[in-house]
Every structure is written in C-alpha cells, then in structure tokens.
Amino acid sequence: MKLLHRRKLSLTIHTVTAAMLAGSFAVPAFAQSERGDDTTRLEAVQVTGSRIKRAELEGKNPIVTITARDIEATGLNGIGDVLQRMSVSGSSLNTKFNSAGNFGFPADGGGVGSGSTTVSLRNLGAKRTLVLVDGLRWVSESSGSGVSAAVDLNTIPSSAVERIEILTDGASSLYGSDAIAGVINIITKRKQEGASASFQYGDYSIGDGTTKSGNLSLGGSTDRLDFFLDISHYEQDSISAGDWGQSFYPTPGAGIFGGSSYIPFTRTIFYPTDPLNTYGGLCPIDASGRARCNITANGTTNGVQPFPDGFHRFTNADRFNFAPYNLLLTPNERNAFFGQARYKVADSITWYLKGSYTNRKSANQAAPEPIGLGSALNTSDLGLITGVDATNPYNPFGVTLDPNSNFLGLGRRPVEGGPRVFSQDVDTRYFATGLEGSFTAGDRDFYWDVNYVDATNKGQQTVHGTYNIAHIARALGPISQCTAPCVPLNIFGGPGSITREMLDYISYIEHDISENKLQTWTANISGDIVQLPAGSLAFAAGYENRKQTGSYTPDAIVVAGESNGVPSLPTRGEYDVDEYYLELNVPLLKDVALAKSLELSIASRYSDYSTFGGTTNNKFGFRWQLSDDLTARGTWAEGFRAPSIGELYGAPARFDATISDPCNGQTNPTLAANCIAQGVANPGSFEQANTQISTRTGGNILLQPETSKTLTAGIVYSPGWAESTNWANKLDFDLTFWKVKIEDAIQAPDAQAQLDRCVATNQAVFCNGIVRGTSGDIISFNNQLRNLGKIDTQGWDIGVNWFGPEWSFGTLGLALQTTYADKYKVVASDTGQSEPLTVGVEVNNSSIPEWRTQASLMWSNGPWSARWTSRYTSGLEETCNPDLTEVGAVCSNLNSAGTGGTNHLGATTFHDVRLNWKLPVNFDFTLTAGVNNVFAKDPPICVSCSLNGYDASTYDLPGRFSYVQASVKF
Structure with missing residues (x-):
C-alpha cells in the first residue's frame, strides 16, 4: 500500500468510473495529475504494457479499456464480436463467414477456423495479436481443420469479464512472441456479492437468425476467501x-453468369482431334486447327443421355447458382462454465484457482459437392486419372473416356446428394493456479507471483454430403469390376438420375479432429530498488516456460487420397520455449521547468525456442508530463513472432482460390505469346474451365521468425479549464502516431497477383510452381508459406472523451475513437513486388479502410439511461473480375475496353441505440431494449468477395438486429 495524493489518481480510474455510470465505450486509458491536497491509500496494481506494479495506472503505452458495462451495452454476446468493432481492429474471422472445407485450407496450416471469432489489431492479422487472460496466455483455437495460431475470443465467456485492456503497441519484450500488433488482456471477475442472472432475446429483420443468451452467476467474500x-x-x-437479394446470386449484378461451371448436368470437354468430334459438329475447329470442345448434357432417354441430341455447347447460361445453399449467418451455440477462487493463506500470500470450460457447436453449409474428372475439371488427385469405361451402362458415347487420350474433363454436380454441411463440436478447457504475495525489505515493497496454466482446445468436424472418389472410379469403371456393394453410377443423367443406391455407395461421412494444447509456468517479481532524486527506480523481472502442442487428424479416407473433396494430410508438432525478462522504470526529472515529471522505461526479454534458437527483444519508452494538463509519451520496441505449429509442420493441402486466368480469351500479342509458352495452345479461344483454381498449401519447416520494430508517439491533454464547469465535468483528448515495420513476414504470395505477374513477364520467379495440363488449365499451383518480405504500416489514433455535469434533464457523455490508416504495404523480398492488399482496397474478403470511427453519446437520469452509437467505415476500391464485367456484373469504373476496372464500395455508417430502465423494486432489476443498425443499412456490394456479395469481416449483416434484455441482482 502506498500513500499518495488523491488528486494524483490516474485519470484511468476517473474515466472508467464515469464510463460505467454513463455507459461509454472503448475508453482510452490515459492519465493526468489533478490538483488538490487530499490523500488516500491506493493499492499497487499491474496494467497491461508493464510488469511493474504501481499505483499510478497511466504509463508510456497507448491502452484502450472496455468494461463489462461496455460489453453489455453493445447488445452482442461475444468478446470477439465486441472487439472487432473497435477502430483499431482490422478484418478478421467471425460467424458471418460461411467458409469451411468448400474452399479448402489456407496456406498457414491453421485450418479454416469455422465458427471462431478472432481479432486483428492494426490490420496485421490475428496471429500477430497476443491474447492474455489475467496476464497469462490463452490457448489457440481449433475447429477440426488445422492447427491454428489465433485465439477464438468467444471461448472466454463475456459474462465472466470485468474489463478488457487493449495495448495497441508492440510488447514482445514483456510478453514474448505474437505481441507484434498489440496485446488483448482480458481481466476476469474475481468476486461478486450475491447472485445475478440475465437473459437476452434478439432477432434480425431478415431471415431467421434469432439469438438467445442467458447467464447465472454467484459470488461471495469472507475475510480470507473470494x-x-x-x-x-x-x-x-x-x-x-437466399433471404437477402444481394447474396442470392454468386456475384451481384451478374446473376447466374457468376455461377459455377460445375452444373447439375454433365459437362464434358474434348479436343476436336478426338474421334468424338464427328458427332453433331459440336467441336468446330478454329483457324489454328485446335480448339476445345465444351459440351453439356441437358436431356435423358431412359436415364441415359443421347449423344449428340441431348448435348449443346456450354455457355454462361448453363452455370449453376450455388449462392442459395450458403449461409449469411452461421449457427453457433455455446455453453460455458467459469469459476475462480482466491484464498488468503497468510496475510501477504494468496492462493488462486481458476477454471473454464466452453463447448461450441457450429456449422457451415455449401452447395452440393461437384464431381470432376480429368485435367480440366478434376476435384481430386484420383479424379485426375479417372475416366468412364465403355461398359458403364450409362455411358452415351459408346467408347471409353480416358483422361490420358481422348477427353480433358468431365464434371457433374450431384444435387441429389444435398448440400455439404460442415459441423464443428469444439471443447475448450482452461485451468490455472498459482500463488501471489508481497513482502517488505527495508522500507520498500516487493510483489511476486508464480503461475501454472494447462489448457486444451479440441475441435471435431463432421462433414455430410461428401463423396469417395475411389468408389466413384469403381462405379464408372468396367461393369465386370463393379460388384456388390458397388453400384454403377449414372454421371451423365440430369437431376434425379443418381439414385439413392448410387449415393449410398459413393457417399461417406467425414470426421476430422484438431487440437491445440498449452502449458505454461511463470514467475514474476517487481518492486522498488533505490530512491532517486526524481522518485523510485522500479523493476520487474520474471521467467516463463511454455510448451505448445498441436495436431490435425483428417478422416482416414481423406488421408488415403480417396476423398472427392479437398485433400489434406495429418499434421503434428510441438515446441517449447524458456524466456527471461527484465523491466526498469527510471524517474529522470520531477517538478522542474517544463517537466512536472519525466520517466524512462527499459525492457528486454530473451527467448530460447526449441525450433529455431534464441532471440532478444528490447523496448524503450518515455512519459513526459509537461504540466498538470499535458503529457507526452512514446515507445520504440523490437518484436518477433515465432512460426506456429501449423506454419512449420502443416501437411500439404489444397485451397480452391477464386482466380481469373489472364490467358482466358487473351488477345494481347505479348501476353498471348507468354500464354502459349506456358502451355495454352490458343489463348484467344481459351476458356478457363473453372473460376476456382486449386493451389497447393501447407507448412514450411524452413521458416524463420518474423521480426518487427514499432514506434508510437502521442500526447494526452486533459485541460483544467474544462474541469468541473457548467458545461463539462471532464474533457480528455488523446492523439497517438503509430508505425510498425515487419521483416521476414510469414505469408504466402497473393495467388491472383502471382499468376498475373507470371503471364505478364514469363519469369521463373513468378511462374515456378504453376503447372498447366494438356488443356491449358492450371493443374498445379504451389502457394506455400515463406518468409515473404516486409510489411510497413502506419497511422494515427484519435480519442475524445467528454463528460457533462448533472443537468436537470440528466447527465450526458461523449466518447469518440478514430483510427486513420496512412499506409499499409507488403513487399516481397525476392521480387520487389507489392502485394495487392493496401489502404483503401478490398481484396480476398478483407480490407483496410482509411478511416474507422466509433462515437457514442450517452444519457442517464435516475433509473433511465440511453446510448446512441455510430460506426463509420470509409470507402474502398476493388478490382472487377473481367470475365464477369462482360455479363453485366456491378463495376462502377469500367476500363475503356469494358473488360475490367474497379468497383467502389461506398463509405458506410451503422447506427445503434439502447435504452435501460432500472425498475423501482427492492432489488436490482433492469430492463433493456436495443436496436443495432437502426436504419437497416445494407453493406456495400463487393464483387470480388467469395460469398454473399459483401465483406463479412468489415461490415454488419444487412437489416436490423433488435433485442430485449432483463437482468437481476440479489
């Protein structure tokens, strides 16, 4: 305990208290000395960004604080959803994404993360944001599809949260790997007097999408126990x-023409030199003497397609609309238990015990899984070499279709099998225990703690609606070899021609499992070393041992290569690390001209990894209080991120990227020549078989850690002339400049950009790993991880908080938080080329808006309180798909040729309102009603986004979300 002037309390305490009264949101934690002589005794505490316990909460680091009341005021029921609304957050995964195994596996080996919600600070990705709970690491998520390095924030029940501290600064010197973009420290509730309960019901104005939530909590205290x-x-x-017109078609404005080339009828691709060209003249030879014949079946005679009468040339009008099978919002159910106890075993020693269990059941859905054979349309490795025997009773051609000699591709989407459904069942278990204490040596106080954490996140994914390609090959092969249980397959008929018996033979239920485990031991000590003229020289030091283990086990049929879906192999790996750190806070000046106080902080951490060796990272910071009203602060920090288990050991897998092949109908002489050199016989008449091009993904054992340098500088201004006046009780301004540079960034090149550069230059540095088959279509595309290059980003954070006096109509408050992204650039070291993602651009279902702002106006008067929040995102630009502009897709800035250009996503503002009433009864009973997106603002149309016509990582769902809530304490 320390004796301090009351007026020197941190403004953090003042601001957070006011926030809880007025219902403010995301209050920047900044402090100023106030005037006065009253004294009180304050307990030393630890704030995110420093390991030194001290009574003055404000330091050198920019911190945003969100309280339990703030979380409740959003009407949202997940920590991740709340944090994604912050202006400092970038695009990240959430439950509005309907991407499961229908696209495949991203390059980082982390799987898809279906049903998870993650947070990306500074637009640097969820893997570069460290998540702590009460200062200790939380286990990474798994959804049955890989070994992720990101945390699903919804595995931490929001009803157990007291506050969240967000450090928007590099902090590897204090917390180790992953803290490049910042740290999210979730502080849980330690005690509660009595019991409380709450229930909320909400509903969207489109479709179903109802939400129901409730919690029951109990707490208490004695002299020794909390x-x-x-x-x-x-x-x-x-x-x-299908409930929203914009997402009813694959690409807004293009209608069915933006659909898939895998259709419910048979689609067959031949070369005209094949003998089958003699039937019906369906494959005319062009001037080059070589052209693809792309024909589609559309009729049946006794279950067998007549050829050529039942076939026609494939056109865009034949494309399949997969969009209505998708989900705009995915189902998600979570049940959680959280508990902790703290027992004072002695006057200065406390033992704590903490446990949490969360079960999540979620699902994604996709259109019926297509079957593809041959090099032009294959959906699996075995499908690449699978044909149709002449003895198959449903083969209308009378000859064996052999992918090695007479046909290039055969595709069919069996709608009879229904949609693909990916269901996740995820368990998260967390256990922590430890001792905390203090002691006095001479006249100085010291604080210590030792902690142990054991946590597991295990996900099981079950897939319905997928097929066994080995069974398909047998069912299409010689009839003599298709004996029970084999059933000959009619792949040539239209919808309804595949019988239940056929489906039962070729179908199977896929079961995949992934798991992340975390075990840590930590020990810390802090206190004052010696008294200097300007104050006490304080320190913190500590040790951490951490072991992380991860595994991904796909279904045995997938491992055997017999799955018709996306192939993958098992992944397993682990690493351990020993870390040591030291932090010093050095007071330099006090109560002199232009320096009411000046302090310097120094921190260093050494980490020794079993995977790559040792690294040391340092940090320097200053806090310069020029006057009672004005403080300047800044930091310079080194950081690093060790390659994750998925990034190092992820087994080869596949991702079906939506890519436009530049050789498709290419007439530019230079580009056409490059296409010919790369295996496209006649680019002018070349037709890309499918808009999805399969890329090879997986880990890379040769990866080295990312390193970073972060600079922040800012001022905090709390003018005395605006304190306790007739128009303001408190007014605070915060301005922070930030800059982050990352070297050896672990990333895969953007596949579309790489293919464009390959065709434009014909250089090996871009073309290595891209292989085309005899049809000219890409059959292999290596898109593995590497230490790609450099990321350079910078911008400004602006915060304003105003709290009014008590007027006759009540009390008002205003909180504003704005982030301006000035630069974001990724440059590959080997090519010097920039990746497409930058400020103001929409690409790959994510974006970096130039401006993001959130402003809340609060009012309270006795038992009533209300709040209005506005959330603004500046406009974006995206590249239009040239194939779709030809058929009328939305594209606001077409080029002169009408074959491409850019599309503008306009600036968007969502408004939320909430009203609370505390009933006049003998216990604490509050009723709440609220509406998010009051004016039912639709998100802007995105023509490059994979699903649903908008960017789910940046914008709200269309329509209003209305909710009512009741809470009681007794």
Whole structure:
C-alpha cells in the first residue's frame, strides 16, 4: 500500500468510473495529475504494457479499456464480436463467414477456423495479436481443420469479464512472441456479492437468425476467501443467403453468369482431334486447327443421355447458382462454465484457482459437392486419372473416356446428394493456479507471483454430403469390376438420375479432429530498488516456460487420397520455449521547468525456442508530463513472432482460390505469346474451365521468425479549464502516431497477383510452381508459406472523451475513437513486388479502410439511461473480375475496353441505440431494449468477395438486429 495524493489518481480510474455510470465505450486509458491536497491509500496494481506494479495506472503505452458495462451495452454476446468493432481492429474471422472445407485450407496450416471469432489489431492479422487472460496466455483455437495460431475470443465467456485492456503497441519484450500488433488482456471477475442472472432475446429483420443468451452467476467474500462462479448459454440461429437479394446470386449484378461451371448436368470437354468430334459438329475447329470442345448434357432417354441430341455447347447460361445453399449467418451455440477462487493463506500470500470450460457447436453449409474428372475439371488427385469405361451402362458415347487420350474433363454436380454441411463440436478447457504475495525489505515493497496454466482446445468436424472418389472410379469403371456393394453410377443423367443406391455407395461421412494444447509456468517479481532524486527506480523481472502442442487428424479416407473433396494430410508438432525478462522504470526529472515529471522505461526479454534458437527483444519508452494538463509519451520496441505449429509442420493441402486466368480469351500479342509458352495452345479461344483454381498449401519447416520494430508517439491533454464547469465535468483528448515495420513476414504470395505477374513477364520467379495440363488449365499451383518480405504500416489514433455535469434533464457523455490508416504495404523480398492488399482496397474478403470511427453519446437520469452509437467505415476500391464485367456484373469504373476496372464500395455508417430502465423494486432489476443498425443499412456490394456479395469481416449483416434484455441482482 502506498500513500499518495488523491488528486494524483490516474485519470484511468476517473474515466472508467464515469464510463460505467454513463455507459461509454472503448475508453482510452490515459492519465493526468489533478490538483488538490487530499490523500488516500491506493493499492499497487499491474496494467497491461508493464510488469511493474504501481499505483499510478497511466504509463508510456497507448491502452484502450472496455468494461463489462461496455460489453453489455453493445447488445452482442461475444468478446470477439465486441472487439472487432473497435477502430483499431482490422478484418478478421467471425460467424458471418460461411467458409469451411468448400474452399479448402489456407496456406498457414491453421485450418479454416469455422465458427471462431478472432481479432486483428492494426490490420496485421490475428496471429500477430497476443491474447492474455489475467496476464497469462490463452490457448489457440481449433475447429477440426488445422492447427491454428489465433485465439477464438468467444471461448472466454463475456459474462465472466470485468474489463478488457487493449495495448495497441508492440510488447514482445514483456510478453514474448505474437505481441507484434498489440496485446488483448482480458481481466476476469474475481468476486461478486450475491447472485445475478440475465437473459437476452434478439432477432434480425431478415431471415431467421434469432439469438438467445442467458447467464447465472454467484459470488461471495469472507475475510480470507473470494469466489466467483458463472454459467452461461448462447444460441445463434442461421440465416440463409437466399433471404437477402444481394447474396442470392454468386456475384451481384451478374446473376447466374457468376455461377459455377460445375452444373447439375454433365459437362464434358474434348479436343476436336478426338474421334468424338464427328458427332453433331459440336467441336468446330478454329483457324489454328485446335480448339476445345465444351459440351453439356441437358436431356435423358431412359436415364441415359443421347449423344449428340441431348448435348449443346456450354455457355454462361448453363452455370449453376450455388449462392442459395450458403449461409449469411452461421449457427453457433455455446455453453460455458467459469469459476475462480482466491484464498488468503497468510496475510501477504494468496492462493488462486481458476477454471473454464466452453463447448461450441457450429456449422457451415455449401452447395452440393461437384464431381470432376480429368485435367480440366478434376476435384481430386484420383479424379485426375479417372475416366468412364465403355461398359458403364450409362455411358452415351459408346467408347471409353480416358483422361490420358481422348477427353480433358468431365464434371457433374450431384444435387441429389444435398448440400455439404460442415459441423464443428469444439471443447475448450482452461485451468490455472498459482500463488501471489508481497513482502517488505527495508522500507520498500516487493510483489511476486508464480503461475501454472494447462489448457486444451479440441475441435471435431463432421462433414455430410461428401463423396469417395475411389468408389466413384469403381462405379464408372468396367461393369465386370463393379460388384456388390458397388453400384454403377449414372454421371451423365440430369437431376434425379443418381439414385439413392448410387449415393449410398459413393457417399461417406467425414470426421476430422484438431487440437491445440498449452502449458505454461511463470514467475514474476517487481518492486522498488533505490530512491532517486526524481522518485523510485522500479523493476520487474520474471521467467516463463511454455510448451505448445498441436495436431490435425483428417478422416482416414481423406488421408488415403480417396476423398472427392479437398485433400489434406495429418499434421503434428510441438515446441517449447524458456524466456527471461527484465523491466526498469527510471524517474529522470520531477517538478522542474517544463517537466512536472519525466520517466524512462527499459525492457528486454530473451527467448530460447526449441525450433529455431534464441532471440532478444528490447523496448524503450518515455512519459513526459509537461504540466498538470499535458503529457507526452512514446515507445520504440523490437518484436518477433515465432512460426506456429501449423506454419512449420502443416501437411500439404489444397485451397480452391477464386482466380481469373489472364490467358482466358487473351488477345494481347505479348501476353498471348507468354500464354502459349506456358502451355495454352490458343489463348484467344481459351476458356478457363473453372473460376476456382486449386493451389497447393501447407507448412514450411524452413521458416524463420518474423521480426518487427514499432514506434508510437502521442500526447494526452486533459485541460483544467474544462474541469468541473457548467458545461463539462471532464474533457480528455488523446492523439497517438503509430508505425510498425515487419521483416521476414510469414505469408504466402497473393495467388491472383502471382499468376498475373507470371503471364505478364514469363519469369521463373513468378511462374515456378504453376503447372498447366494438356488443356491449358492450371493443374498445379504451389502457394506455400515463406518468409515473404516486409510489411510497413502506419497511422494515427484519435480519442475524445467528454463528460457533462448533472443537468436537470440528466447527465450526458461523449466518447469518440478514430483510427486513420496512412499506409499499409507488403513487399516481397525476392521480387520487389507489392502485394495487392493496401489502404483503401478490398481484396480476398478483407480490407483496410482509411478511416474507422466509433462515437457514442450517452444519457442517464435516475433509473433511465440511453446510448446512441455510430460506426463509420470509409470507402474502398476493388478490382472487377473481367470475365464477369462482360455479363453485366456491378463495376462502377469500367476500363475503356469494358473488360475490367474497379468497383467502389461506398463509405458506410451503422447506427445503434439502447435504452435501460432500472425498475423501482427492492432489488436490482433492469430492463433493456436495443436496436443495432437502426436504419437497416445494407453493406456495400463487393464483387470480388467469395460469398454473399459483401465483406463479412468489415461490415454488419444487412437489416436490423433488435433485442430485449432483463437482468437481476440479489
């Protein structure tokens, strides 16, 4: 305990208290000395960004604080959803994404993360944001599809949270790997007097999408014991893409023409030199003497397609609309238990015990899985060499279709099998225990703690609606070899021609499992070393041992290469690390001209990894209080991120990227010549078989850690002339400049950009790993991870908080938080080329808006309180798909040739309102009603986004979300 002037309390305490009263949101934690002589005794505490416990909460680091009341005021029921709304957050995964195994596996080996919600600070990715709970690491997520390096924030029940501290600064010197973009420290509730319960019901104005949540908590205290228990339930229903006109078609404005080339009828691709060309003249030879014949079946005679009468040339009008099978909002159900107890075993020693269990059930849905054979349309490795025997009773051609001699591709989408459904069942278990204490040596106080954490996140994914390609090959092969249980397959008929018996033979239920484990031991000590003229020289030091283990085990049929879906192989790996750190806070000046106080902080951490060796990272910071009203602060920090288990050991897999092949109908002489050199016989008449091009992904054992340098500089201004006046009780301004540079960034090149550069230059540095088959279509595309190059980003954060006096109509408050992204650039070291993602651009279902702002106006008067929040995102530009502009897709800035250009996504503002009433009864009973997106603003149309016609990582769902809530404490 320390004796301090009351007026020297941190403004953090003042601001957070006011926030809880007025319901403000995301308050920047900044402090100033106030005037006065009153004294009080304050307990030393630890704030995110420093390991030194001290009574003055404000330091050198920019911190945003969100309280439990703030979380509740959003009407959202997940920590991740709340954090994604912050202006400092970038695009990241959430439950509005309907991407499961229908696209495949991203390059980082982390899997798809279906059903998870992650947060990306500074637009640098969720893997570069460290998540702590009460200062200790939380286990990474798994959804049955890989070994992820990101944390699903919804595995931490929001009803157990007291506050969240967000450090928007590099912090590897204090916390180790992953803290390049910043740190999210979730502080849980330690105690509660009595019991409380709450229930909320919400509904979207489109589709279903109802949500129901509730929690029951109990707590208490004695002279030696504090405890808190919480049980919570959350249930979110799905919304079909078909319920919103914009997502009813694959690409807005293009209608069915933006659909898939895998259709419910048979699509067959031949060369005209094949003998089958003699039938019906369906494959005319062009001037070059070589052209693809792309024909489609559209009729049946006794279950067998007549050829050529039942076939016609494939056109865009034949494309399949997969969009109505997708989900606009995915179902998500979570049940959680959280509890912790703290027992004072001696006057200066406390033992704590903490446990959490969360079960999540979620699902994604996709259109019926297509079957593809041959080099032009294959959907699996075995499908590449699978044909149709002449003895198959449904083969209309009378000859064997052999992918090695007479046909290039055969595709069919069996709608009879229904949609693909990817269901996740994920368990998260977390256990922590430790001792905390203090002691006095001479006249100085010291604080210590030792901690142990054991946590597991295990996900199981079950896939319905997928097929066994080995069974398909047998069912299409010689009839003599298709004996029971084999059933000959009619791949040539239209919808309804595949019988239940056929489906039963070629179908199977896929079961995949992934798991992440975390075990840590930590020990810390802090206190004052010696008294200097300007104050005490304080220190913190500590040790951490951490072991992380991860595994991904796909279904045995997938491992055997017999799955018709996306192939993958098992992944397993682990690493351990020993770390040591030291932090010093050095007071330099006090109560002199232009320096009411000046302090310097120094921190260094050494990390020794079993995977790559040792690294040391340092940080320097200053806090210069020029006057009672004005403080300047800044930091310079080194950082690093070790390659994750998935990035190092991820087994080869596949991602079906939506890519436009530049050789498709290419008439530019230079580009056409490059296409010919790369295996496209006649680019002018070349037709890309499918808009999805399969890329090879997987880990890279040769990866080295990323390194970073972060600079922040800012001022905090709390003018005394605006304090306790007739128009303001408090007014605070915060301005921070930030800059982050990352070297050896672990990333895969953008596949579209790489292919464009390959065709434009014909250089090996771009073309290595891209292989075309005899049809000219790409059959192999290596898109593995590497230490790609450099990321350079910078910008400004602006915060304003105003709290009014008590007027006759109540009290008003205003909180504003703005982030301006000035630069974001990724440059590959080997080519010097920039990746496409930058400020103001929409690409690959993510974006970096130039401006993001959130402003809240609060009012309270007795038992009533209300709040209005506005969330602004500046406009974006995206590249139009040239193939779709020809058929009328939305494209606001077409080029002169009408074959491409850019599309503008306009600036968007969403408005939320909430009203609370505390009933006049003998216990604490509050009723709440709220509406998010009051004016039912639709997100802007995105023509490059993979699903649903908008960017789910940046914008709200269309329509209003209305909710009512009741809470009681007794």
